[in-house]
Amino acid sequence: MKIRLDQTGESFDWQETLSLSVADLDRPELVEIGAIRCRGKINSVLEDLLLHARLSYEQTLCCTRCLGPVANSVSTELSLLLDSDGRKDKALEESDRELQQSELSVLVVEDKILDTQPMVIEQVQLAIPMKPLCKDDCAGLCSECGADLNRGSCECEQAVDPRWGALAGLKSGSSDGSVRH
Ligand SMILES: [Zn+2]
Ligand SMILES: [Zn+2]
Incomplete structure (x- = not known):
């Protein structure tokens, strides 16, 4: 108009x-x-x-x-x-x-x-946000297989790299130690 x-x-x-x-x-x-x-x-x-x-x-x-x-x-x-x-x-x-x-x-x-x-x-x-999200905690897509992680975890997520597993173990071990001091 x-x-x-x-x-x-x-x-x-x-x-x-x-x-x-x-x-x-x-x-x-x-x-x-x-x-x-x-x-x-x-x-x-x-x-x-x-x-x-x-x-x-x-x-x-x-x-x-x-x-x-x-x-x-x-x-x-x-x-x-x-x-x-x-x-x-x-x-x-x-x-x-x-x-x-x-x-x-x-x-x-x-x-x-x-x-x-x-x-x-x-x-x-x-009024268009820079990064629209369907919800604040949207889990996104798996970078490996492209599955929508909001619908549940995919196969890849369960196959944790053993090196990361070992690191996680070390971390929890050391924090346990300091608590028991
Ligand atoms: Zn989303
Ligand atoms: Zn996946």
Whole structure:
């Protein structure tokens, strides 16, 4: 959707359902993404335009350990100060200083036309974790046979290298010794 910021008035209701493809996001962790429901307002506050919205959608990510699907319901809030006429470069007004102190992100809008799609894509990107996990203690895949260790141990795990076994024995032996001192 393209919103003309010179026609938003005091308050503009932004309601949009955006369909993005996985290719739009270009993230290997993302397997599937549902329609993105955007509900929010653009309010004129003194000389500024503030956008406040909530995005909600379903996404399926790929667990970085076991490669299994991780389904998420995402509901994320978005607050932006829209800078539609490059006033950032001019001397800041008092109201601007207060807004800056509230650490709102500023989105520069060209030609007073806000294109919502790139803005939404950026928010969705931010909501994709760097290393998605299906659960915190995901056991991952066996590096030998590729079995999903969440479903139980594989054959390889039982065949412990005898050298490691000997080392484990030494360790427990020495700690036993110090306790009995
Ligand atoms: Zn996993
Ligand atoms: Zn294995």
